[in-house]
Amino acid sequence: NAGVMQNPRHLVRRRGQEARLRCSPMKGHSHVYWYRQLPEEGLKFMVYLQKENIIDESGMPKERFSAEFPKEGPSILRIQQVVRGDSAAYFCASSPPGVRSGQEVYGYTFGSGTRLTVV
Amino acid sequence: DAKTTQPPSMDCAEGRAANLPCNHSTISGNEYVYWYRQIHSQGPQYIIHGLKNNETNEMASLIITEDRKSSTLILPHATLRDTAVYYCIVRVGTSGTYKYIFGTGTRLKVLA
Numbered sequence: 001n002a003g004v005m006q007n008p009r010h011l012v013r014r015r016g017q018e019a020r021l022r023c024s025p026m027k028g029h030s031h032v033y034w035y036r037q038l039p040e041e042g043l044k045f046m047v048y049l050q051k052e053n054i055i056d057e058s059g060m061p062k063e064r065f066s067a068e069f070p071k072e073g074p075s076i077l078r079i080q081q082v083v084r085g086d087s088a089a090y091f092c093a094s095s096p097p098g099v100r101s102g103q104e105v106y107g108y109t110f111g112s113g114t115r116l117t118v119v
Numbered sequence: 120d121a122k123t124t125q126p127p128s129m130d131c132a133e134g135r136a137a138n139l140p141c142n143h144s145t146i147s148g149n150e151y152v153y154w155y156r157q158i159h160s161q162g163p164q165y166i167i168h169g170l171k172n173n174e175t176n177e178m179a180s181l182i183i184t185e186d187r188k189s190s191t192l193i194l195p196h197a198t199l200r201d202t203a204v205y206y207c208i209v210r211v212g213t214s215g216t217y218k219y220i221f222g223t224g225t226r227l228k229v230l231a
Contacts, residue, residue: 004162033218042206043163043221055216091162107153108219110162 004029004094004111005074012117013082021077021114025094031055032075033093033108034067043091049075050097082118089113122146122209128226131201137194139225141207144188150210152183153219154192156203163206163221166192197229 005024013019025032030051035043048056049069060067064082069075079086093108124142131137143152151170155163167174167181169190174181180193194201206224210217 035221042204042223043157045218045220048216048218056212056218089160093163107155107165107168108163109165110155112162113160115160 004092004109006090006092006111006114008114009112010115010117012119014119015083016081019079019082019086019116019118021079021090021092021116022074023077023092023094023111024074025092026109028096029094029109030097031095032069033095034075034077035091035093037089037091037113039088046077079116082116084118087116087118089115122211122220123207123222125205125207125222125225127223128228130228130230131194131197133199133229133231134196137197137201137227137229139192139194139205139207139227140189141191142189143207143209146187146209148187152181152190153208153210154179154181155206155208156201157206157224158200158203166205197227199229199231201227202229203227 007022032049034046036046037043045059047060047067052071064080066078091110091113093110095108122145151168153168154166157163167176167179169181169183183190204224204226206221208219211220212218
């Protein structure tokens with residue numbers, strides 16, 4: 001049972017280009033979360049998706065950033081017209097659906113991240 | 120904002136117990152406490168979680184105070200490979216919309 005798979009591991013983009021980051025959740029997991037980590041900082045929540053739905057995008061920058069999790073295929077975090085400040089590690093996590101005894105007690109499983117460098 | 124506060128850094132001698140404290144004074148009655156760690160630049164790794172009872176697994180023990188306002192993660196015999204940033208997390212949100220908000224964590228350095 002493969003873990004959360006993120007690709008590419010490293011991505012270099014020139015300013016103004018588009019970056020596409022992919023995340024395949026663990027088998028059986030239908031919840032996906034994206035986090036961004038700037039150098040020497042903690043992880044910042046960006047967006048929470050379930051299949052075909054954005055549940056919470058309160059951490060997403062208002063412009064240039066979008067995320068999707070289609071019925072088939074991986075979740076995609078898309079950054080348009082990248083700038084140097086977008087350089088960071090982007091982590092994806094997944095969790096299974098559902099509630100047990102009224103509480104969601106499952107932890108997240110994180111991927112190894114995509115390191116985006118904008119030059 | 121994160122609902123937890125942790126000391127920014129700690130040192131521990133190899134082979135000794137590492138006790139990492141966390142304050143979560145605004146925790147609600149049905150909110151769990153989770154601990155993760157991040158070794159170098161890898162993805163965070165789940166360690167343990169608990170609600171009100173103390174918990175133990177093969178990695179660590181979690182001691183939660185009776186009033187649930189604080190907890191301590193215990194690594195019983197720290198090794199050099201336990202050097203990492205340790206995050207104490209209380210989920211925020213409502214059923215069906217929970218998410219983790221990470222704080223700044225504690226940078227644990229295990230010394231030879």
